[in-house]
Amino acid sequence: xxxxxxxxxxxxxxxxxxxxxxxxxxxxxxxxxxxxxxxxxxxxxxxxxxxxxxxxxxxxxxxxxxxxxxxxxxxxxxxxxxxxxxxxxxxxxxxxxxxxxxxxxxxxxxxxxxxxxxxxxxxxxxxxxxxxxxxxxxxxxxxxxxxxxxxxxxxxxxxxxxxxxxxxxxxxxxxxxxxxxxxxxxxxxxxxxxxxxxxxxxxxxxxxxxxxxxxxxxxxxxxxxxxxxxxxxxxxxxxxxxxxxxxxxxxxxxxxxxxxxxxxxxxxxxxxxxxxxxxxxxxxxxxxxxxxxxxxxxxxxxxxxxxxxxxx
Amino acid sequence: xxxxxxxxxxxxxxxxxxxxxxxxxxxxxxxxxxxxxxxxxxxxxxxxxxxxxxxxxxxxxxxxxxxxxxxxxxxxxxxxxxxxxxxxxxxxxxxxxxxxxxxxxxxxxxxxxxxxxxxxxxxxxxxxxxxxxxxxxxxxxxxxxxxxxxxxxxxxxxxxxxxxxxxxxxxxxxxxxxxxxxxxxxxxxxxxxxxxxxxxxxxxxxxxxxxxxxxxxxxxxxxxxxxxxxxxxxxxxxxxxxxxxxxxxxxxxxxxxxxxxxxxxxxxxxxxxxxxxxxxxxxxxxxxxxxxxxxxxxxxxxxxxxxxxxxx
Numbered sequence: 001x002x003x004x005x006x007x008x009x010x011x012x013x014x015x016x017x018x019x020x021x022x023x024x025x026x027x028x029x030x031x032x033x034x035x036x037x038x039x040x041x042x043x044x045x046x047x048x049x050x051x052x053x054x055x056x057x058x059x060x061x062x063x064x065x066x067x068x069x070x071x072x073x074x075x076x077x078x079x080x081x082x083x084x085x086x087x088x089x090x091x092x093x094x095x096x097x098x099x100x101x102x103x104x105x106x107x108x109x110x111x112x113x114x115x116x117x118x119x120x121x122x123x124x125x126x127x128x129x130x131x132x133x134x135x136x137x138x139x140x141x142x143x144x145x146x147x148x149x150x151x152x153x154x155x156x157x158x159x160x161x162x163x164x165x166x167x168x169x170x171x172x173x174x175x176x177x178x179x180x181x182x183x184x185x186x187x188x189x190x191x192x193x194x195x196x197x198x199x200x201x202x203x204x205x206x207x208x209x210x211x212x213x214x215x216x217x218x219x220x221x222x223x224x225x226x227x228x229x230x231x232x233x234x235x236x237x238x239x240x241x242x243x244x245x246x247x248x249x250x251x252x253x254x255x256x257x258x259x260x261x262x263x264x265x266x267x268x269x270x271x272x273x274x275x276x277x278x279x280x281x282x283x284x285x286x287x288x289x290x291x292x293x294x295x296x297x298x299x300x301x302x303x304x305x306x307x308x309x310x311x312x
Numbered sequence: 313x314x315x316x317x318x319x320x321x322x323x324x325x326x327x328x329x330x331x332x333x334x335x336x337x338x339x340x341x342x343x344x345x346x347x348x349x350x351x352x353x354x355x356x357x358x359x360x361x362x363x364x365x366x367x368x369x370x371x372x373x374x375x376x377x378x379x380x381x382x383x384x385x386x387x388x389x390x391x392x393x394x395x396x397x398x399x400x401x402x403x404x405x406x407x408x409x410x411x412x413x414x415x416x417x418x419x420x421x422x423x424x425x426x427x428x429x430x431x432x433x434x435x436x437x438x439x440x441x442x443x444x445x446x447x448x449x450x451x452x453x454x455x456x457x458x459x460x461x462x463x464x465x466x467x468x469x470x471x472x473x474x475x476x477x478x479x480x481x482x483x484x485x486x487x488x489x490x491x492x493x494x495x496x497x498x499x500x501x502x503x504x505x506x507x508x509x510x511x512x513x514x515x516x517x518x519x520x521x522x523x524x525x526x527x528x529x530x531x532x533x534x535x536x537x538x539x540x541x542x543x544x545x546x547x548x549x550x551x552x553x554x555x556x557x558x559x560x561x562x563x564x565x566x567x568x569x570x571x572x573x574x575x576x577x578x579x580x581x582x583x584x585x586x587x588x589x590x591x592x593x594x595x596x597x598x599x600x601x602x603x604x605x606x607x608x609x610x611x612x613x614x615x616x617x618x619x620x621x622x623x624x
Contacts, residue, residue, distance in 0.1 A: 006409075006412055006435050007433075007435060009413065009416065010399075010416055010430065010433070010435075013416055013417075013420050014420060014423065014429065014430040016424070017423060017424055017427065017428070017429050017430070018427060018429065019396075019429040019431065020395050020396065020429060022396050022429055022431040023431070025430070025431070025432060025433070029432070030398075030431040030432040032396075032431075034346055034347065035346065035347040040352075042398070042431070042432060043432060044398045044400050044432055044433060044434050044445070044447065045400070045434050046400035046401075046402055046434045046436055046443070046445060048402045048436055048437070048438050048439065048443065049439065050439030050440075051402075051436060051437055051438065051439055052436070083332050084331075084332065084334050084344075086342075086354070086356045086447065087322075088356050088357070088358035088445050089358075090358055090360045090363075090443065097318075100318055101321065104321065104322055104325055105325075108325050108326060111326065111329060112328070112329055115329065115330060116329070117326065117329050117330065117331040117332060117334055118322065118326040118329070118337070119331065119334040119335070119337070119342040119344075119354070120337060120341070120342040120354060120355060120356055121319075121322070121337070121356060122356050122357050122358045122445075123318050123319055123322075124358055124360055124363060124364070125360070125363055126360050126363065126443075127360065127361065127362030127363055127440070127441055128362075128439070128440035128441055129439055129440055131358070131360065131402065131438075131443045133356070133358060133400050133434075133445035135356065135398065135447055
């Protein structure tokens with residue numbers, strides 16, 4: 001069973017239990033209406049040694065920083081500012097006090113910079129390897145929440161930064177090279193200000209963050225929105241890598257979103273005025289019952305079999 | 313560093329970040345005022361194979377059931393009814409589809425019985441061993457929330473059931489004996505109805521659930537409430553075990569709470585009328601700057617060096 005097969009099985013199994021206002025599984029975060037226009041959003045990610053990070057290739061401080069960053073990115077991808085987190089930490093015998101304290105320093109440095117409170121957690125020992133689970137929580141206005149299901153035919157598709165840097169950075173780290181890409185892998189930037197600003201933009205329809213790569217993540221938007229996409233291969237902003245690494249590498253944590261085509265030109269200017277760089281237009285939403293990506297290279301459809309990263 | 317030393321280090325390190333209304337670390341759950349008298353409470357627990365459970369001694373269904381039960385118990389111990397959960401699951405190569413489906417069945421059976429929705433989660437692979445992280449969430453009235461810090465000198469101390477059964481049950485399981493205690497270990501009962509009812513009782517002051525054993529957990533109430541306790545050894549409701557196993561064994565998940573002594577007689581009757589059994593009075597809260605337990609056996613103080621279970 002694939003990762004997404006298991007998630008679908010779980011979602012089906014629990015569909016009959018009354019959700020008391022909580023939204024169904026399917027976005028970067030679950031959403032709970034609180035009162036009036038206020039909602040709470042919440043996400044959780046588990047990071048496992050040997051799967052998500054290598055303890056001999058990344059410092060405890062970096063792992064602490066990154067484990068919070070990837071969760072804050074999920075909250076920002078809903079258009080909401082994160083405000084609180086919970087941290088569970090399982091530590092093996094060879095990673096106790098000093099490792100834990102350094103981990104906490106990294107986690108704390110990002111939490112402090114972004115004003116995210118640590119409101120709960122759990123610590124335990126582990127038989128093998130460090131395991132980290134983080135929950136990130138945000139509160140915002142219902143009208144600003146962006147979902148995967150909101151893409152509309154005709155929308156332009158954007159990514160808010162270059163792709164593939166993290167995958168290249170992982171190779172650099174393993175080879176012992178301290179490059180700019182390695183830094184991107186160790187300390188991914190959660191695009192919180194961008195996410196909150198995009199949440200306020202009515203012309204922005206669907207949004208999520210790129211954790212598994214464009215080839216995989218865009219399909220979540222297409223399935224949720226019941227449409228297809230054309231992606232223009234020559235427009236993909238690959239960072240020091242080939243296009244395949246850029247769309248399959250994963251862990252870039254750049255925002256992926258769709259914008260009403262009528263407003264796109266003005267939107268790009270406003271975004272650039274606010275953030276000092278242009279988002280990259282990589283394609284457009286089209287009709288299509290197959291809910292899949294058509295890769296177009298210089299006007300011709302290609303069939304490259306690109307797939308994103310899967311944890312199974 | 314001990315488990316609680318690490319938690320204190322983390323709490324101190326994050327103390328300077330604005331909590332935006334979220335309560336400080338220190339109870340079974342964190343508490344967030346929502347609107348008016350409504351609060352949200354939230355807890356998280358990580359369960360690690362080889363530390364919290366043995367995959368060859370417990371079925372996946374039991375592990376699924378128990379991983380939710382221990383979190384629901386934490387919510388109930390605040391006096392609040394749980395309504396939602398998040399589940400993160402890391403699966404090694406030897407525990408994929410079938411194991412995961414059985415785990416989900418166990419988790420689902422309790423969730424359905426208690427009306428707890430699964431609102432989010434994460435699935436991933438693991439290099440070694442199954443790791444589970446559960447978040448449980450409840451909503452209730454602020455006036456009903458019970459905290460560890462609310463014990464008052466003179467209060468009677470109660471436990472809402474027998475102690476030591478889970479520890480005996482673990483030994484039975486390891487020896488291959490399917491006993492009633494083994495069932496208590498595999499399928500602990502979260503005292504949700506009791507917790508919600510106790511939340512409504514103004515004469516109930518401090519409350520928590522017994523996860524590490526009375527000898528350890530009562531000390532959390534004493535430290536938070538700045539008082540000491542006398543525990544009457546002959547009144548401890550040990551289940552098929554000696555007193556040491558009953559107070560040090562852990563994983564009983566019975567509610568531990570303190571009640572104003574003026575109201576205690578009437579309270580015991582009301583509790584019995586509602587639940588069909590009497591809570592066990594095991595001691596009383598006394599003044600004491602050492603914030604520790606005095607064990608009294610038939611009128612004489614003993615010094616048994618009993619400690620609860622620690623995960624480090």
